[in-house]
Amino acid sequence: MCDSNRTTFSKRQCSIEDTRERSYRIKNLLKELPTYEILFKRDVNCIEDNLCMRCGKKESETWDHMWICEDNEATLDKIARESIRKFEEYLKDNDRIEDISILRDHNVNIITILEEPSNILLRKCRIWEILRGVFINDRFNKLTNIKGERYIIKECWNFIYNEFKNRIWQPRCDEIARLEQIIGIQKQDLKRKRKQELNEEEDITRDRLIGSITDGINIEYIWDLTTKTF
Template sequence: DEFDWNKTLQFISNRNIYTSWEIEKDDVWERSYKIKNFLKDLPTYEVLYKRDVNKIETDQCIRCKNGVEDWDHLWICETNELTIKEVLELSISKFEESLLKEEKHEKIKFLQNINFSFLKILYEKSEVLLGKEKYWELIRGVYNRKFNTLSKDKDEKEVINELWSFCFNALKKEFWNKRCNEVNEIEQSLGIKKLDKKVRKFIDRDMKCGDKSIEIKEKN
């Protein structure tokens, strides 16, 4: 199998951070994101439009206005400040900086030995996601078994896992979080409030249909 499903499921369910009996607010939000992201079901305009969400009149990207805002689009939208590859390469540098602050010199030494191999794996063509690189697997939270081949040492494997998670979170912050902030600003300028989007259009239609049926009964 191309993927390490044990690590993938542990990561998506946040078992790498919280134990099964712990329930934290951050855990709930993070787990919700990871699951929806894995299923490519984040609330993009395509998803909201299909769900008939109130005030959403199009599935087009509200930021670039140049195509449907589906899951794939949000990572490559022309309004993004950085590319996926740029974020990944910056992430390795930032991860090394975080290790330096913690004075984990052995981990830094190992990181410097494998950082190019780590990126090489990510830039390879995915054997499952046709036409896409392996970093698209990482974006969805799926752990490729090739990362397990970078070292047999337990501590070094931990560094690889930490780097992989660091990259995942960096991509989320750079693309999804920024996208949400930008979309909120645009929607506010258009007079669309968060509460508006909690109502579906069909509820309004059902109410109108209900009113009409009452009128018909009254006439009869």
């Protein structure tokens, strides 16, 4: 009944890209992608809190929040619908004319199924099953008995899974990296400013010291002059 993440693991793959992809799939399935909530819990990189940097809503950047953060370019529902259209374009680009007609027979049902409540994830629709990468085929298999058609439906499901990653997780990582860089620069500036202030303090102390020595010389000089006049 439950067949999770098996599709792309079938062949032995060893390129860096595949390793990264596999790592993403596993961490994502376990909800252990390096969001700020996870990093903060593990005390990584001196992170100061678990809040979402992107929306600034003072909400913890949990795995769930990351998918629905208002900084995302689109809602889950919109991405799911657009992904099915994109999948059709992909089939067209690859001259898979028969597969397009299979997809057209089922695309509305696929969306309907995705919007139904999930049986395994509490208070979530089945889109969240795709987000986790858990393919529950009970409803999908009822759409058709033909193996080839089932294959296209599963392929479409995988396509949507990747679209969520490419349109939410990936841009999220780019944006966080950008924000972290700005914060890093700000921290560096702050350090530089503090150092400058310390240097200025040292300069002032040195000036005072020189000043008092100079004063001393003046006094001695005056004293010297005075003695000479007597």
